[in-house]
Amino acid sequence: MSTTGAPATPCASYMTDKLGPLPFCPGCGHHVVAKALDQALVKLQLDPHKVVIVTDIGCIGLSDRYFTTNAFHGLHGRAVTYACGLKLARPELTVIALMGDGGCGIGGTHVLNVARRNIGITLIVANNFNYGMTGGQHSVTTPSAGITSTTPWGNVEGPMDLCGTTIAAGAAWVARCTMFDKDLADVMAQALAQPGFALLDVWELCTAYYAPRNRMKKKELDDLLASDGLRLGVLADTPRPEYSARYRAAYETGRAASKRRPAIEVQHGNSVPRQTGIIIAGSAGQKIRSTAALFAQAGMFSGLEATQKDDYPITVMTGHSLAELIFSRQRIDYTAIEAPDYLLVISEDGLISSHDRLQRLPDTCTVYAEQSLDLPVTKARVVRCPIAQAAAQAGRRSVAVIAVAAMLQDTGLFPLDAFARAISTFQEANIAEANLKALKAGAALVSDRLSAD
Amino acid sequence: MGREFLEGNEAIARGAMKARCDFFAGYPITPASSILHYMLELVPAIGGTAIQAEDEIASIGFCIGAAMAGRKAMTATSGPGISLYSENIGLAQIGETPLVIVNVQRQGPATGSATKGAEGDIQFTRWVTSGGLPVIALSPATVGEAYELTYRAFNLAEQYRSPVFVLTSKEIGVTRESVDLDAIELPPLVERKRVGDDEEYLPHRFDRPADVPAMSDFGGAHIARYTTSTHDQAAYLTAKPAVIQEMIDHYTAKIDAVADDIALVKRDFQESAETLIISYGITSRSAAVAVREARARGARVSSLVLQTLWPVPQRAILAALDGIRRVIVPEMNMGQYRLEIERLAPTGVAVIGVNKMNTTLISPAEIQRTGGLL
Numbered sequence: 001m002s003t004t005g006a007p008a009t010p011c012a013s014y015m016t017d018k019l020g021p022l023p024f025c026p027g028c029g030h031h032v033v034a035k036a037l038d039q040a041l042v043k044l045q046l047d048p049h050k051v052v053i054v055t056d057i058g059c060i061g062l063s064d065r066y067f068t069t070n071a072f073h074g075l076h077g078r079a080v081t082y083a084c085g086l087k088l089a090r091p092e093l094t095v096i097a098l099m100g101d102g103g104c105g106i107g108g109t110h111v112l113n114v115a116r117r118n119i120g121i122t123l124i125v126a127n128n129f130n131y132g133m134t135g136g137q138h139s140v141t142t143p144s145a146g147i148t149s150t151t152p153w154g155n156v157e158g159p160m161d162l163c164g165t166t167i168a169a170g171a172a173w174v175a176r177c178t179m180f181d182k183d184l185a186d187v188m189a190q191a192l193a194q195p196g197f198a199l200l201d202v203w204e205l206c207t208a209y210y211a212p213r214n215r216m217k218k219k220e221l222d223d224l225l226a227s228d229g230l231r232l233g234v235l236a237d238t239p240r241p242e243y244s245a246r247y248r249a250a251y252e253t254g255r256a257a258s259k260r261r262p263a264i265e266v267q268h269g270n271s272v273p274r275q276t277g278i279i280i281a282g283s284a285g286q287k288i289r290s291t292a293a294l295f296a297q298a299g300m301f302s303g304l305e306a307t308q309k310d311d312y313p314i315t316v317m318t319g320h321s322l323a324e325l326i327f328s329r330q331r332i333d334y335t336a337i338e339a340p341d342y343l344l345v346i347s348e349d350g351l352i353s354s355h356d357r358l359q360r361l362p363d364t365c366t367v368y369a370e371q372s373l374d375l376p377v378t379k380a381r382v383v384r385c386p387i388a389q390a391a392a393q394a395g396r397r398s399v400a401v402i403a404v405a406a407m408l409q410d411t412g413l414f415p416l417d418a419f420a421r422a423i424s425t426f427q428e429a430n431i432a433e434a435n436l437k438a439l440k441a442g443a444a445l446v447s448d449r450l451s452a453d
Numbered sequence: 454m455g456r457e458f459l460e461g462n463e464a465i466a467r468g469a470m471k472a473r474c475d476f477f478a479g480y481p482i483t484p485a486s487s488i489l490h491y492m493l494e495l496v497p498a499i500g501g502t503a504i505q506a507e508d509e510i511a512s513i514g515f516c517i518g519a520a521m522a523g524r525k526a527m528t529a530t531s532g533p534g535i536s537l538y539s540e541n542i543g544l545a546q547i548g549e550t551p552l553v554i555v556n557v558q559r560q561g562p563a564t565g566s567a568t569k570g571a572e573g574d575i576q577f578t579r580w581v582t583s584g585g586l587p588v589i590a591l592s593p594a595t596v597g598e599a600y601e602l603t604y605r606a607f608n609l610a611e612q613y614r615s616p617v618f619v620l621t622s623k624e625i626g627v628t629r630e631s632v633d634l635d636a637i638e639l640p641p642l643v644e645r646k647r648v649g650d651d652e653e654y655l656p657h658r659f660d661r662p663a664d665v666p667a668m669s670d671f672g673g674a675h676i677a678r679y680t681t682s683t684h685d686q687a688a689y690l691t692a693k694p695a696v697i698q699e700m701i702d703h704y705t706a707k708i709d710a711v712a713d714d715i716a717l718v719k720r721d722f723q724e725s726a727e728t729l730i731i732s733y734g735i736t737s738r739s740a741a742v743a744v745r746e747a748r749a750r751g752a753r754v755s756s757l758v759l760q761t762l763w764p765v766p767q768r769a770i771l772a773a774l775d776g777i778r779r780v781i782v783p784e785m786n787m788g789q790y791r792l793e794i795e796r797l798a799p800t801g802v803a804v805i806g807v808n809k810m811n812t813t814l815i816s817p818a819e820i821q822r823t824g825g826l827l
């Protein structure tokens with residue numbers, strides 16, 4: 001329950017008789033559940049504007065319109081989801097989901113998850129052991145050997161204990177009643193008053209189907225409880241903070257200081273003549289993607305437009321990692337690279353993933369390759385550099401920076417200063433420091449010992 | 454903010470925040486997951502809630518509940534998740550719930566090529582749920598448009614009390630581009646019409662079929678009602694055929710009647726061209742290159758890029774078809790929107806599809822080759 005005020009004048013009832021009597025079959029337990037809910041609301045004197053009754057599909061779902069509170073009638077099995085949405089949006093509301101045992105089957109995952117999350121709604125299950133609305137088929141709570149239209153020889157499936165299941169899922173408050181319990185409305189009021197999630201499982205009779213087919217009346221209902229060794233009353237009462245409160249608190253303490261990314265102003269020139277495609281092929285863990293992004297942003301510092309696409313296996317820490325970059329002085333429309341102008345092959349994984357491409361490359365392409373790699377025959381110009389050796393000194397996580405720096409130094413597409421600017425602008429100080437050193441080492445590879453085949 | 458290097462999914466999150474989205478629920482799926490991550494970072498900072506739900510059914514269910522309680526809600530997924538949204542999309546239609554649904558399309562059907570692109574959900578979006586009521590769907594082609602059209606999607610959702618799709622794809626969602634979001638011109642923000650506290654309230658009140666009913670939030674001044682069952686203007690169950698038809702006419706009219714007003718298209722027409730390329734999404738960028746290359750060779754060719762896919766921007770398409778003898782429709786699917794063009798094209802106009810669904814982009818050369826522009 002929430003802290004909202006009571007209605008201005010005391011409410012004698014939260015139901016209307018304008019729509020005539022409740023639509024259920026004579027003797028149906030749903031009458032009892034609906035009236036108990038009315039009595040529970042009267043007892044709590046909640047403002048009807050601040051109460052939402054969310055009903056599921058099923059006979060029980062016909063009841064919301066008889067209440068003078070807000071009413072939300074949703075899809076079969078999903079009442080809990082709308083209830084959670086309403087509660088998350090407005091934690092001050094008292095949100096009650098009213099659902100059948102059928103809804104608990106098709107929407108079982110929502111029941112488990114709301115219990116686990118402890119979102120402060122109340123779930124009342126009108127549990128009549130079958131699907132009343134669709135003609136008495138068996139449900140997840142149909143007792144063993146129970147006769148239904150879909151278990152004509154007796155149910156061979158075991159019933160689910162809703163209370164036990166939600167307790168196992170972490171429900172803060174759980175109770176079981178039958179429609180014959182004198183204190184049903186009181187227990188319901190207790191459920192509504194819980195700040196966290198509460199489940200009330202009400203065992204009752206479907207007088208059209210389950211009860212007559214299985215000769216079930218009050219005594220047989222009690223016997224069923226006894227034979228299953230199940231208890232009535234409050235079965236779990238372990239309050240813990242409601243979801244929204246925890247969410248807020250966790251956010252306040254855990255949120256990262258807002259990382260403002262500075263805008264990229266043009267600071268350098270470039271000599272990129274036309275749309276230029278560059279592929280960086282390496283291994284997972286070599287910072288291929290983040291280095292490519294820095295490279296792209298360096299291009300933007302140099303007055304270029306840029307795009308970047310990545311390719312890597314679903315398991316991120318192993319195998320190849322590929323980044324495709326396009327630079328252009330104009331808007332970039334087509335973002336696929338059919339034949340790259342430059343291909344950087346940094347590791348064995350990178351080589352494997354670009355092996356076929358290497359064989360197809362035209363002579364307009366330049367390949368910068370780690371010198372130890374055994375490249376296939378290609379028409380492209382190949383520049384071998386001791387990238388791995390430099391990385392052994394400068395740091396293995398900077399290997400991609402080394403390769404890009406060597407390539408930039410060799411091509412002069414735009415100044416190395418622009419790459420340095422991107423590194424110091426977008427990386428944390430200690431990482432930037434290492435990468436700036438790597439950048440120098442990469443550039444030196446070209447001026448010192450570059451060898452073109 | 455100035456120039457940045459962003460992926461389309463981040464631009465979607467930023468567009469949503471610009472529209473003051475304060476509720477997000479989603480379930481992780483490549484290539485849409487990063488929207489969930491961005492929203493978890495951005496939404497709580499304005500006092501809203503972003504949450505990972507147990508599945509897509511819960512994601513959209515949370516959103517519908519929150520939207521009816523006054524939040525501006527969005528969810529994001531890819532094709533497999535849209536399948537799970539289906540039933541609830543119908544609920545949002547007849548409940549008249551403002552809601553933005555992002556589909557970052559990937560190659561399908563089923564699990565398909567999870568990390569690869571396609572635009573195969575075009576007709577699926579139109580016929581996404583039972584009943585066949587009209588939907589609104591916008592399709593960005595760039596990271597900048599992902600931002601702009603998400604913002605606009607919120608405006609349309611609020612204005613027409615309707616679920617609105619942002620139909621993007623892997624190729625935009627997880628491709629980074631240089632972009633300046635601040636330089637993008639946006640229309641004023643639209644908020645849903647709300648019934649005054651002292652006014653009488655009917656959940657679905659309209660006089661003429663195309664009127665959009667004013668809302669009252671759950672928990673506000675009025676007693677609110679909402680139902681998945683066939684209902685009247687008061688949201689009470691009804692079995693009267695006349696009333697049922699009146700409601701169906703209303704859901705249909707409020708979107709169909711404004712089809713041409715909400716149509717967003719980009720025109721690049723060439724005097725006396727007899728060939729027209731009609732494209733959308735990522736493929737429209739290949740079309741732009743194809744047009745440039747063909748013109749450079751002296752061909753005369755026009756281009757119409759659709760940003761609104763549903764409802765069909767009929768007037769804009771018919772106007773573009775004036776004087777045209779050949780229409781080329783390139784799509785990263787086996788010819789879905791071509792059906793709409795064939796329906797609209799006058800007899801005698803050839804409609805040529807350029808179609809591929811092998812996870813690679815349709816190239817400018819393929820458009821020119823199949824389209825007979827070479």
Ligand SMILES: Cc1ncc(C[n+]2csc(CCOP(=O)(O)OP(=O)(O)O)c2C)c(N)n1
Nearest residue numbers: 058059060076100101102103130131132133
């Ligand atoms: C997705 C979906 N599947 C099936 C149905 C058909 N259906 C309506 S009510 C119902 C079962 C209701 O049983 P229960 O939840 O136990 O409610 P009761 O009628 O017993 O009160 C079913 C299967 C539906 N409405 N939606």
Ligand code: SF4
Nearest residue numbers: 025028059132206207
């Ligand atoms: S069919 Fe069963 S559950 Fe439905 S109203 Fe009749 S008795 Fe009640």
Ligand SMILES: [Mg+2]
Nearest residue numbers: 100101128130
């Ligand atoms: Mg039942």
